[in-house]
Amino acid sequence: MKRFSSLLLITILLGLAVVNFGYAEATRTVTDSLDRQVSLSGNPERVVTTIPSTTEIALDLGLDERLVGVSDLTKYLSYVPKLQAKADKTEKVGKFKLSMEKIAALNPDLIIVDGVAQKDVVSKLEDLDTTVYAVGGKDIDEVSEAILELGYLTGTKDRAQEIVGQMAYKKFQLRGAVRELEEKKTTLYTLSERMYTVGENTLVGQVLELAGLDNVFSDLSGYKPVSTEKIIQRNPELIIATEISGLSVESLKNEVGLKGVKAIKEENILLLSRDEDSMINQRGTKIVDGAINLFERVYDKEVNL
Amino acid sequence: MNRAKPKVTFFVLFVLLAFALLAGVAIGPVRIPFGKSLLILTNELPWLNFSGLPDNFQTIIFELRLPRVLTGLLVGSSLALSGTVMQGIFRNPLATPYILGVASGGSAGAATVVVLGFTSNFALPIGALIGALTAVTVVYRISWSRGSSSSYTLILAGVALSSLFSAVTTALIFIAGPYEQHRVLFWMMGGLWRSSWPLFKILLPIVTLGTGIILAWSRDLNALALGESAAAHLGVRPETVKKTLLGLATTITAVSVAAAGSIGFVGLVIPHIMRMILGPDHRILLPAAALGGGVFLIYTDVMAKTIMQPVEMPVGVITAFFGAPFFLYLLRKKIVGGRMR
Numbered sequence: 001m002k003r004f005s006s007l008l009l010i011t012i013l014l015g016l017a018v019v020n021f022g023y024a025e026a027t028r029t030v031t032d033s034l035d036r037q038v039s040l041s042g043n044p045e046r047v048v049t050t051i052p053s054t055t056e057i058a059l060d061l062g063l064d065e066r067l068v069g070v071s072d073l074t075k076y077l078s079y080v081p082k083l084q085a086k087a088d089k090t091e092k093v094g095k096f097k098l099s100m101e102k103i104a105a106l107n108p109d110l111i112i113v114d115g116v117a118q119k120d121v122v123s124k125l126e127d128l129d130t131t132v133y134a135v136g137g138k139d140i141d142e143v144s145e146a147i148l149e150l151g152y153l154t155g156t157k158d159r160a161q162e163i164v165g166q167m168a169y170k171k172f173q174l175r176g177a178v179r180e181l182e183e184k185k186t187t188l189y190t191l192s193e194r195m196y197t198v199g200e201n202t203l204v205g206q207v208l209e210l211a212g213l214d215n216v217f218s219d220l221s222g223y224k225p226v227s228t229e230k231i232i233q234r235n236p237e238l239i240i241a242t243e244i245s246g247l248s249v250e251s252l253k254n255e256v257g258l259k260g261v262k263a264i265k266e267e268n269i270l271l272l273s274r275d276e277d278s279m280i281n282q283r284g285t286k287i288v289d290g291a292i293n294l295f296e297r298v299y300d301k302e303v304n305l
Numbered sequence: 306m307n308r309a310k311p312k313v314t315f316f317v318l319f320v321l322l323a324f325a326l327l328a329g330v331a332i333g334p335v336r337i338p339f340g341k342s343l344l345i346l347t348n349e350l351p352w353l354n355f356s357g358l359p360d361n362f363q364t365i366i367f368e369l370r371l372p373r374v375l376t377g378l379l380v381g382s383s384l385a386l387s388g389t390v391m392q393g394i395f396r397n398p399l400a401t402p403y404i405l406g407v408a409s410g411g412s413a414g415a416a417t418v419v420v421l422g423f424t425s426n427f428a429l430p431i432g433a434l435i436g437a438l439t440a441v442t443v444v445y446r447i448s449w450s451r452g453s454s455s456s457y458t459l460i461l462a463g464v465a466l467s468s469l470f471s472a473v474t475t476a477l478i479f480i481a482g483p484y485e486q487h488r489v490l491f492w493m494m495g496g497l498w499r500s501s502w503p504l505f506k507i508l509l510p511i512v513t514l515g516t517g518i519i520l521a522w523s524r525d526l527n528a529l530a531l532g533e534s535a536a537a538h539l540g541v542r543p544e545t546v547k548k549t550l551l552g553l554a555t556t557i558t559a560v561s562v563a564a565a566g567s568i569g570f571v572g573l574v575i576p577h578i579m580r581m582i583l584g585p586d587h588r589i590l591l592p593a594a595a596l597g598g599g600v601f602l603i604y605t606d607v608m609a610k611t612i613m614q615p616v617e618m619p620v621g622v623i624t625a626f627f628g629a630p631f632f633l634y635l636l637r638k639k640i641v642g643g644r645m646r
Binding site: 096191192193194196217220224225226227228229230232233235244245246247248251254255256257259260 | 333334335360361364365368369370372419422424425426482483484485487488491498499500501610614615616617
C-alpha cells in the first residue's frame with residue numbers, strides 16, 4: 001500500500017512536471033482583431049506597447065517588469081496616475097508616427113498595437129521579426145476578448161480573467177441602473193466645431209448606449225461630420241463635447257444655428273475632461289468605468305458596485 | 306462669330322441665379338416643403354405675418370441657409386472674377402486666384418491659429434486672412450522691388466512662396482494633435498458650412514467694393530491683354546492697372562478664402578467657360594464670370610449639402626467633380642469646331 005502511494009506520488013509529480021514544462025514551452029496561438037494568427041512560444045520577456053490603450057492593458061495585466069517600450073502619449077493615461085508614472089519611466093517609441101528604429105533597438109518579443117488606428121503599421125512591425133498582436137474591436141466585448149487572449153499569450157491568464165470579470169460585473173450593474181431610468185436623454189456627442197459625431201458602430205457609440213444615452217445619430221456608421229440642419233431637426237436634449245477638441249460651453253452656444261436646440265437652450269452641455277474622454281475612447285480596461293462616469297454625470301445617480 | 310449674344314447670356318445667368326437662390330434656401334438635408342420655405346421667407350416682410358410656422362424651420366432657413374447661399378454667391382463670384390483678372394493680366398490660361406499665394410498663405414494662417422489653440426468662431430477666418438495677405442504682400446514686395454515687375458517674376462515668386470507656406474502648413478499639421486489636424490484639414494478642404502450673418506456682413510462691403518472697381522477697370526484690362534507695350538501706346542499705364550487690379554483681385558480672394566477656405570476649380574474654370582461662350586472682351590467677360598461663379602458655387606453647395614446627407618461633403622470635391630467634365634466637354638467642342646479662342 002505504501003509502495004503504491006509513493007508510486008502514485010511520483011507519477012503525479014512527474015505528470016505535473018511534464019505538464020508544467022509543457023505549459024512553459026508550448027507555443028500558444030490566438031487570433032487577433034485583424035484575423036491574424038498570433039503565436040508565441042513561452043512568456044514574452046520584452047513587450048512594447050505602441051498606444052496608450054495597449055500600455056494600459058499590459059500594465060493592468062501585471063507586465064510592468066517586462067514592458068520595455070511605450071508610446072510617447074502617456075498623458076492619455078493620466079486617469080490612473082500610477083499607470084502614467086510607470087509609463088513615463090519606460091522607453092518611448094513615438095507619438096502618432098512610430099519610430100521603427102527605436103522599436104527595433106528595444107528588441108521586443110511582443111508588440112501590442114491598436115488594430116484600428118495602427119492597422120497600417122502591423123506588417124512593417126512584423127518585418128522586425130517579432131510577434132505583433134492588434135487589439136481592436138468596436139464594442140466592449142471584443143476588447144474583453146482581446147484582454148483574455150493577451151492574458152493567455154503572456155502567461156497572465158488569471159489576472160486577465162479577473163479584469164474581464166470586473167468589467168462584466170460593472171457592465172451588468174450599469175445596465176441595471178439604466179433600466180431604472182424613466183427616460184433616456186437624446187444626446188449629440190461632438191468632436192469638433194464641424195460637428196463631427198459618432199455613429200452606432202464606434203466604441204464611443206457603444207459606450208453612449210451602455211451609459212443610457214440615446215445617440216441622435218446612431219443611424220450613422222463610423223465618425224462623420226453632420227450638418228447643423230440635421231442637429232436642429234433631431235433636437236438633442238444633451239450635447240457632450242470634449243475639452244481637448246477645443247470646444248467649450250461658450251463656443252457651442254455661439255455655434256451658428258444651434259441656439260434653438262434644446263440642449264443649448266437649457267444649457268445641457270457636458271464638457272468631458274481629457275481623462276473622462278480617454279476612458280471612453282481607448283480600447284483598454286477602463287471603458288466600463290468611463291461609461292459609468294458618463295452615466296453618473298448625466299443622470300446624477302450612482303451605480304451600485 | 307459663333308458667340309452667344311451677351312444680352313441672352315446675361316438673361317440666362319440671371320434666371321439661373323434666381324433659381325440658385327431659391328434652391329439654396331429651399332433644398333437642404335432637412336426636407337422643408339417648398340411652400341413653407343417661401344412662407345417663412347416672406348414672413349420676414351413687415352406687412353405680412355403668418356403664424357404657426359415651426360420654429361426650427363425658421364432657424365434652418367434664416368440662420369443657416371440664407372446666409373450660406375448669399376456667402377456662396379459672394380465667394381463664388383469673387384473667385385471667378387479674380388481668376389478672370391489673373392488670366393487676363395498674366396495672359397496665362399493656367400492662372401488662378403490662388404496663383405500669388407493667397408490659398409497657401411491662408412492655410413498656413415489658419416493652421417497656425419489652430420495649433421496655437423485659438424478656438425473662437427472668428428479665430429480661423431482672421432488667421433486665414435492674415436496669412437493670405439502676408440503671402441501676397443511678400444510676393445508683391447519681392448516682385449516690385451524696382452518700381453515695376455514682369456509677370457514672370459510675380460508668378461514665380463507666388464509659386465515659390467506657395468510652396469514655402471505649404472511646407473509650413475504641413476509641418477504644423479505634423480506636430481499638431483489629432484483634433485487640431487482635423488480642424489486644419491477640414492479648413493483646407495473648403496466649404497460654406499461656416500457661413501453666418503456676421504461673417505456675411507463683413508464679406509459684403511469688401512466684395513462689393515472690390516468687384517465694382519474691378520468692373521470699372523475692365524477696359525484697361527482689355528488694353529493690358531494686348532501686351533504691356535501695346536497698352537502703353539493706348540494711353541494705359543500698365544503698372545498702375547496691374548497693381549490696382551491684382552491688389553483688388555487678391556483682396557476679394559483673400560476674404561473669400563478666409564470665409565470658406567480654399568475652394569478649388571471655380572476660379573480656374575468659370576473664367577474659361579465664360580470666355581468660350583462670350584469671347585475675350587473683359588467688359589462683358591468680367592461681370593459674366595462673377596455671375597457664373599456665384600451661380601456655380603451655390604448649385605454645387607446645394608449638392609454638397611444633400612448628396613450624402615446627413616453627412617456634408619466638402620464643396621471643393623463637388624466643384625471639381627461636376628466642373629471638370631463640363632469644362633472638358635466645352636474644350637472638346639471648341640477644338641473640334643476649330644475655335645479655341
